[in-house]
Amino acid sequence: MTDAAGGALSAGTRLQKAMAAAGVASRRVSEQLIVEGRVEVNGQVVTELGTRIDPSTDLVSVDGVAVQLDTAKRYYMLNKPRGIVSSMRDEHGRPDLTRFTDELEERVFNVGRLDAETSGLLLLTNDGALAHVLAHPSFGVEKTYIAKVRGRVAPQSLQRLKQGIELDDGPISIDRGRILQKQPDDRYSMVEVTLHSGRNRIVRRMFDAVGHPVVDLVRRSFGPLTLGTLKSGAMRELTKVERGRLLTIARAADPARDGAEWNEGDE
Numbered sequence: 001m002t003d004a005a006g007g008a009l010s011a012g013t014r015l016q017k018a019m020a021a022a023g024v025a026s027r028r029v030s031e032q033l034i035v036e037g038r039v040e041v042n043g044q045v046v047t048e049l050g051t052r053i054d055p056s057t058d059l060v061s062v063d064g065v066a067v068q069l070d071t072a073k074r075y076y077m078l079n080k081p082r083g084i085v086s087s088m089r090d091e092h093g094r095p096d097l098t099r100f101t102d103e104l105e106e107r108v109f110n111v112g113r114l115d116a117e118t119s120g121l122l123l124l125t126n127d128g129a130l131a132h133v134l135a136h137p138s139f140g141v142e143k144t145y146i147a148k149v150r151g152r153v154a155p156q157s158l159q160r161l162k163q164g165i166e167l168d169d170g171p172i173s174i175d176r177g178r179i180l181q182k183q184p185d186d187r188y189s190m191v192e193v194t195l196h197s198g199r200n201r202i203v204r205r206m207f208d209a210v211g212h213p214v215v216d217l218v219r220r221s222f223g224p225l226t227l228g229t230l231k232s233g234a235m236r237e238l239t240k241v242e243r244g245r246l247l248t249i250a251r252a253a254d255p256a257r258d259g260a261e262w263n264e265g266d267e
Contacts, residue, residue, distance in 0.1 A: 012052035015041065019060065022067050023240050038063050059251060066247035068240075074106050075238040075246065076124040079230045086113035086122065097124070100235050111135050111222075115201055120145070120219030121227045124235070130250045134223060135198060139253050142175060144194040144221040145203050149212040153179055153189040157210045161193070165209050172197060172206060188215065223249060 019030040019039070030039075037045050040061045041053055053060065055069040078100055080086065088109060090096040094116070101108055101124065111123040112135040125131055133139050164173035174195045181190040189212070193203065204214045220227050224245035230236065238246070 012054050014049075015039065015046060015051045015053050015060070016049065018053055018055050018069055019062070019067065021055075022060075022069050022071070024062055024067055033062055040064075061248070061251075064248070065241075065244040066251055068243045068247055072106075073127045073130075074104075074108060074125060075127065075243055076104075076108060076235050077225060077227075077230065077238060077242075078122045078124055078235040079227055079232050080114055080119055080122045081232045082117055082119045085116050086110050097122075100124075100233075112198060114219060115204075118203075118217045118219065119232060120217075121222045121225060122219075123222055123225065130246060133250045133253045134246065139249075140196050141223045141249065142194050142196050142221075143219055143223075144192060146180070146218045146220055147191050147193065147203060147207060147214050148216040149189055149191055149207050149214050150187065151189065151212050152186040153191055153212055155179070157212065158191070160210055161206055165206065167205055167209060169199060172199065172202060174206070192220075 016027050016030040016034060019025065019033070020027040024030055025033065031049055033039050034049060034051070035047060037047050039046050041051065042059050058069070060067040060069060078097070080097075083095060084099075085094045085096045087096045088098055088101070097110060106126055108124040108126050109131070111125060111131045114120060114122055123131075123134065134141050158174075158177040158179065161174045161177055164171050172195075174193045176194040178192050179189060180192055191207075191212075193206075195202070203217060207214050218227075225238070225242055
């Protein structure tokens with residue numbers, strides 16, 4: 001970046017060139033963004049066009065959204081089908097994630113897990129630092145699920161889950177919840193819940209505790225990512241906007257919370 005006197009360092013890459021290479025905008029438009037004071041480097045607004053940065057260490061954001069400068073990092077969204085184990089190599093020989101990742105040039109791994117019978121949004125990446133922030137419940141990254149459960153769910157049951165219940169491994173609560181649909185015969189209900197816990201099979205265990213076993217479970221969102229119309233079994237790279245939102249979360253994370261206890265379980 002710039003030196004202590006505010007002058008541009010001779011080494012490094014010009015900021016507007018790095019922004020253009022990252023796909024923010026053309027070099028000319030990137031220069032305009034810099035002049036308008038919309039670009040920050042390491043948390044400081046930069047308006048000098050001569051500014052140089054080190055793309056491997058400096059952090060750039062535009063309008064408060066992080067820019068991915070390291071093009072070696074890859075981020076994929078998978079709509080995991082039921083019956084697939086959230087592992088890159090299952091020791092029991094069950095179908096795993098390698099059927100989706102074998103043809104990728106880079107080695108990626110899953111961020112958190114979904115149990116074999118849960119479908120939906122799973123993030124795959126080779127960015128270990130970002131994966132830690134997204135998967136660790138102490139950073140408060142929310143996940144939203146649609147659950148088909150047995151019985152007619154009453155508002156009081158959702159209120160219990162919001163207020164918190166006691167499970168074998170400690171207290172737990174959802175952040176939000178709503179009843180989406182009730183069947184006429186009272187056999188099933190469709191419920192949406194949002195929480196940030198990463199404990200093993202937590203959604204299923206919570207509904208079991210209030211007398212509504214889960215029949216089917218789908219994760220629809222993970223942090224700022226939403227499944228949208230991605231078909232079951234399909235995978236795609238994240239868009240520039242999606243990558244920026246994830247990186248913004250990672251950079252805003254408080255490192256002091258890294259030591260919080262966490263057990264990454266199947267959700």
